[in-house]
Amino acid sequence: MSILSLHNVSRSFGALKVTDDVSFDVPTGQALGIIGPNGAGKSTLFNLITGNLSVDRGTITFDGADVTRTSAMHRCLNGMGRSFQIPQPFGSLTVFENLIVAATHGRGLRERDVADDCADILERTELIDRANDPASSLSLLQRKRLELARAMATQPKLLLLDEIAGGLTEGECRALIQTIRQIHASGVTIIWIEHVLHALNAVVERLLVLDFGRVIGIGDPATIMASREVREIYLGIEV
Numbered sequence: 001m002s003i004l005s006l007h008n009v010s011r012s013f014g015a016l017k018v019t020d021d022v023s024f025d026v027p028t029g030q031a032l033g034i035i036g037p038n039g040a041g042k043s044t045l046f047n048l049i050t051g052n053l054s055v056d057r058g059t060i061t062f063d064g065a066d067v068t069r070t071s072a073m074h075r076c077l078n079g080m081g082r083s084f085q086i087p088q089p090f091g092s093l094t095v096f097e098n099l100i101v102a103a104t105h106g107r108g109l110r111e112r113d114v115a116d117d118c119a120d121i122l123e124r125t126e127l128i129d130r131a132n133d134p135a136s137s138l139s140l141l142q143r144k145r146l147e148l149a150r151a152m153a154t155q156p157k158l159l160l161l162d163e164i165a166g167g168l169t170e171g172e173c174r175a176l177i178q179t180i181r182q183i184h185a186s187g188v189t190i191i192w193i194e195h196v197l198h199a200l201n202a203v204v205e206r207l208l209v210l211d212f213g214r215v216i217g218i219g220d221p222a223t224i225m226a227s228r229e230v231r232e233i234y235l236g237i238e239v
């Protein structure tokens with residue numbers, strides 16, 4: 001059973017085809033990693049999946065329903081949560097208030113109905129000690145954790161992570177991986193765009209490679225990373 005299916009999805013910006021006839025399925029409960037060179041179209045693909053951009057052609061099915069023409073808000077309310085490449089929390093609000101905003105808007109509920117869940121998410125993302133501090137006072141790792149927590153506050157069935165490990169030290173990266181593994185183990189399906197390959201490989205069961213907007217490989221991570229095409233195109237290694 002797939003929670004997400006893309007069928008022949010394409011999108012251009014003017015003459016530039018950024019998403020080119022992309023089709024793939026994500027089985028419920030799986031973690032899928034997406035890799036590819038800068039400009040390959042990874043973030044654009046996320047924006048098409050979440051409804052932040054509209055497709056030119058093709059269909060997107062989420063949780064059994066065709067969502068191709070629905071809004072980003074509709075998809076969020078129905079269980080798609082995402083983080084953004086550049087965290088943009090409400091800096092003057094506290095960490096807890098940031099979660100409340102995400103939860104009330106992302107789930108269509110009132111504050112008193114989401115407060116306990118928000119506290120629980122702050123525990124799981126190791127931010128509970130910073131709950132009453134302004135978001136602007138957080139370290140980079142904590143801002144990444146808040147980005148993750150805000151996505152989790154919408155109670156996603158499918159969590160999309162856009163380069164959440166970028167810029168972290170090795171130790172910070174390991175700590176974040178641990179949290180993401182725990183979220184995945186709790187049953188959340190994950191699609192994760194990442195350049196930090198060891199972080200991806202610690203979590204995902206399948207890898208998809210994009211190049212010039214096309215899927216050039218999808219499968220188990222070891223097979224994908226060993227393939228001649230991926231090594232040539234993505235890693236720039238001549239074989």
Ligand SMILES: Nc1ncnc2c1ncn2[C@@H]1O[C@H](COP(=O)(O)OP(=O)(O)OP(=O)(O)O)[C@@H](O)[C@H]1O
Pocket residue numbers: 013018036037038039040041042043044045
């Ligand atoms: N709104 C837009 N208008 C015009 N061109 C765009 C737009 N958004 C993205 N592009 C172009 O589409 C291509 C793919 O961009 P995208 O951000 O999806 O790539 P990416 O794989 O996520 O890159 P990175 O790894 O650097 O984040 C790039 O050439 C980019 O300049």
